[in-house]
Amino acid sequence: MAENTQPDYDKPGDEGEERIKVICLGDSAVGKSKLVERFLMDGYKPQQLSTFALTLFTHTTEVDGKKVTVDFWDTAGQERFNSMHPSYYHQAQACILVFDCTRKITYKNLPEWLKDLRTYRPEIPCLCAANKIDEDMSMTQKTFAFAKKHSMPFYFVSAADGTNVVKLFRDSIRAALAYKHNSTDFMDEIMKELENFELDPKYNSKLNQDGTQRNGKDSPDEEDVDREAKDDKNNTTDTGQS
Amino acid sequence: MADTLQLLKCGVRFEPPTLVLSYKDWKSGKLRRRSMPLRNFNKNTGIDRIIEDLNSNPRHSRFIRLLSSAQLQRLLTIVKDKLSGLSLEASIARNNAMDTINPEENLNRVDPETLQRKKLIMDTSFEQKRKKPGDPDFQYNVEVDFETAVVETSGWDSEESDMDF
Numbered sequence: 001m002a003e004n005t006q007p008d009y010d011k012p013g014d015e016g017e018e019r020i021k022v023i024c025l026g027d028s029a030v031g032k033s034k035l036v037e038r039f040l041m042d043g044y045k046p047q048q049l050s051t052f053a054l055t056l057f058t059h060t061t062e063v064d065g066k067k068v069t070v071d072f073w074d075t076a077g078q079e080r081f082n083s084m085h086p087s088y089y090h091q092a093q094a095c096i097l098v099f100d101c102t103r104k105i106t107y108k109n110l111p112e113w114l115k116d117l118r119t120y121r122p123e124i125p126c127l128c129a130a131n132k133i134d135e136d137m138s139m140t141q142k143t144f145a146f147a148k149k150h151s152m153p154f155y156f157v158s159a160a161d162g163t164n165v166v167k168l169f170r171d172s173i174r175a176a177l178a179y180k181h182n183s184t185d186f187m188d189e190i191m192k193e194l195e196n197f198e199l200d201p202k203y204n205s206k207l208n209q210d211g212t213q214r215n216g217k218d219s220p221d222e223e224d225v226d227r228e229a230k231d232d233k234n235n236t237t238d239t240g241q242s
Numbered sequence: 243m244a245d246t247l248q249l250l251k252c253g254v255r256f257e258p259p260t261l262v263l264s265y266k267d268w269k270s271g272k273l274r275r276r277s278m279p280l281r282n283f284n285k286n287t288g289i290d291r292i293i294e295d296l297n298s299n300p301r302h303s304r305f306i307r308l309l310s311s312a313q314l315q316r317l318l319t320i321v322k323d324k325l326s327g328l329s330l331e332a333s334i335a336r337n338n339a340m341d342t343i344n345p346e347e348n349l350n351r352v353d354p355e356t357l358q359r360k361k362l363i364m365d366t367s368f369e370q371k372r373k374k375p376g377d378p379d380f381q382y383n384v385e386v387d388f389e390t391a392v393v394e395t396s397g398w399d400s401e402e403s404d405m406d407f
């Protein structure tokens with residue numbers, strides 16, 4: 001059973017710290033593994049859960065002064081079966097949904113992945129990322145309706161040159177924590193963060209066109225809350241070795 | 243030590259199975275050819291093992307390094323196809339298909355060998371675009387806000403009725 005090998009994400013970790021689970025989804029070869037590796041940086045040895053075709057990257061960070069242990073779950077080729085083993089979704093608190101902006105088919109398959117996700121985790125926050133923008137920067141000037149339609153925050157990223165990778169993962173950590181703490185507005189928080197970039201009135205005309213804004217409000221109706229996940233790559237721990 | 247060798251051509255011979263590289267040695271200015279016999283290679287041999295052997299062979303590794311992983315994998319696959327009785331034409335066609343990225347092709351449905359080959363092709367451009375620690379312009383956190391740019395539709399949403407979208 002999965003329970004023998006999976007940590008229990010509803011319980012605190014060994015040192016009483018918060019534990020969360022963030023999963024990556026998307027087609028084969030969109031760059032899910034490269035994105036996780038870029039966030040955690042080189043030299044990181046993941047833990048293989050041999051029972052299932054998946055890889056687990058454990059990362060320790062601090063959010064609002066509190067220690068948090070985050071497990072990023074990555075597939076190890078299970079995408080080939082077009083859906084994941086239920087244990088992959090078990091207790092996940094956030095999902096990063098990735099497509100490859102050089103391959104349209106991977107965008108077209110997003111609804112399938114979302115459907116699979118929602119079968120097991122109807123409510124968890126999901127963040128959408130268009131990877132490989134380094135291959136074609138003109139893609140960053142285009143709109144992709146999927147994320148907006150499903151009220152997901154949207155990120156243009158590149159695992160190769162690092163663009164927005166850290167932001168994507170830090171946001172996913174915050175979303176997972178907010179979900180875990182039963183906050184009803186976890187997504188709103190991220191949406192507002194994104195809107196804060198747009199405070200300059202001359203940018204407001206662009207609101208709502210790229211899926212990063214939920215409802216195209218001109219300004220946030222709340223103060224900018226400093227909830228930055230204080231990530232530090234030196235903080236990364238490797239449970240695979242212990 | 244900077245390598246003075248520049249790869250010009252690579253190919254294979256079938257009898258006996260041999261990897262052949264022609265290269266220029268800039269130190270001497272000479273054009274040279276290097277033949278590397280692929281010993282104990284039969285239709286059941288794993289290509290990964292052959293690659294390991296070549297890389298760990300002190301006489302060959304310097305030349306093997308001149309090839310990209312994608313090139314090496316391709317050449318050895320052509321030899322293996324031949325050993326398995328496939329015609330050269332059929333093998334080249336099959337290898338060309340594996341080495342081509344088609345944006346409409348669903349890579350969830352291809353066999354593991356094809357997926358690995360396509361990833362090797364993708365790796366080549368990934369490595370070109372890559373910024374890694376130690377590079378002068380490397381930064382861990384790179385945040386770019388693209389929303390200020392002029393926005394047009396991707397065209398990826400339009401053609402179907404998009405029930406799910």
Ligand SMILES: Nc1nc2c(ncn2[C@@H]2O[C@H](COP(=O)(O)OP(=O)(O)O)[C@@H](O)[C@H]2O)c(=O)[nH]1
Binds near residue numbers: 026134360368
């Ligand atoms: N140019 C470029 N290539 C990438 C990027 N991310 C991944 N790749 C390439 O895409 C291929 C698939 O990446 P991988 O992480 O294995 O995808 P996964 O199957 O979704 O885990 C690899 O060959 C990478 O070299 C990126 O940001 N830019």
Ligand SMILES: [Mg+2]
Binds near residue numbers: 034075076
């Ligand atoms: Mg992967």
